[in-house]
Amino acid sequence: MYALSHHNEGLPAIGALPVTCVPCFNGTVISFASGEEVVGTGDPTKNYFRVIRGLFRAVNFTPDGRRQVFAFYTPGDFCGLEPDGTHQLTIEAVDCATMAILPRDACRLRMNDEVNSALFEGATRALALTIDHMMMIGRSSAEERLAWFLTMLAARSGGSRAPVLQLAMQRQDIADYLGLSIETVSRTFTLFKDRGLINLPHKRLVQILRPDALARLAAADRDASPIHLELWEPEAAAA
């Protein structure tokens, strides 16, 4: 797909890297060739990282191949600060560059204060949310953005299969959150309603009729079944 991400075929995961290891920071220092992958999407989160020399990038792909570079990391920058069990971002060396590895176990052992570990967890979780947010803002159409927003709200509000969302914020807030104009937000709400994805009993009340279709739109999975061409059967939603 992208030539950039093809430099790393056949490379071992970080745990198996046979490269020169220099002790530092209670950890290990490893060098990477240009384009080489440090961790990839889906890898288990075993370590934090800190750049020693050179340039790294954090990238992410939508299911249909659109690419977003989330950050460039220069010496001194931390990365790999992801709160969940697997990495969402792929971290790669841009040029020949060096990284210090900090095993998470060791960090956890040293962080025995409850408030501070909650703070740290909060910061990394905010970062993870922001990755999603930026991915969406950088690479999505208006429909995808609003679908993403509604799907996120539904997920946060608990797991009903056809949730009803009470929107606390007004259209302007949604627009500024999604990087759209208020008119486009309004038009897209109407579009979703006409298409039978949602119901709008009041302006601030959204009943999600087809969470699956919204979620597919939100995931920017354009290779999935073509949602925008599906017809809506009124009798199905009227129930």
Added chain:
Amino acid sequence: MYALSHHNEGLPAIGALPVTCVPCFNGTVISFASGEEVVGTGDPTKNYFRVIRGLFRAVNFTPDGRRQVFAFYTPGDFCGLEPDGTHQLTIEAVDCATMAILPRDACRLRMNDEVNSALFEGATRALALTIDHMMMIGRSSAEERLAWFLTMLAARSGGSRAPVLQLAMQRQDIADYLGLSIETVSRTFTLFKDRGLINLPHKRLVQILRPDALARLAAADRDASPIHLELWEPEAAAA
């Protein structure tokens, strides 16, 4: 600007809150009316915050008034995690909502492990960078994005007045970082060159001729002197 001293009438002390809600902090709980500000851009960063009830938003404005909502915070979310001495984001209540206040001093005292405090600092700094990044992606034209990118690189590379940047990454990386197509990046480089803002001795080498003009463009300060109408005097740049 600070609303912290108001609206705590009749609220339980944080120790009296149900344990399931939020872990116990030695802090204060304060309620806010709809639209009320918790902290504003430029306020000194004295506290961290954690949402107890209701909805908050973090917003930011460009100098010329474009608005970006950076996040919505729901109960349990931390906010105010900014690394510098003053807040960049304004945090406001969306509806009537409640916040726990965590004095930073107290948190610092409890975080006496060097590695962990560096990690935490790294996480909050990553968040701050991401605020800028998202602000840019959500609300800027192609010219503003590239100007922002070059200005950031120049700032990172040290403070020469007319810096020369060696770009380690290729056009595709820049495009995916800025949320643009590679063609638009290329066109905008050419535009900057034609306008005398930069020189491009090689494709990967950028000599910044007018850092001030680039920085104004980057700040999205459209009320400033109209850069895009200024003419370039060739003799000035030929030197």
Added chain:
DNA sequence: CGGAATGTTGAGACTAGTCAACCATAGTGG
């Protein structure tokens, strides 16, 4: 020198923004 990868330029299409008018709702006061 040739080929591949990277970068630039051009033409046309299309999405979302802007401006303007209109509609809905809730609150207010006579």
Added chain:
DNA sequence: CCACTATGGTTGACTAGTCTCAACATTCCG
């Protein structure tokens, strides 16, 4: 109870900026 108003939301027409596709240029490297 009904105008009246303010705010928030919707819709339409037009425009502008960016993407896409395509061709071409440049650089790098064997």
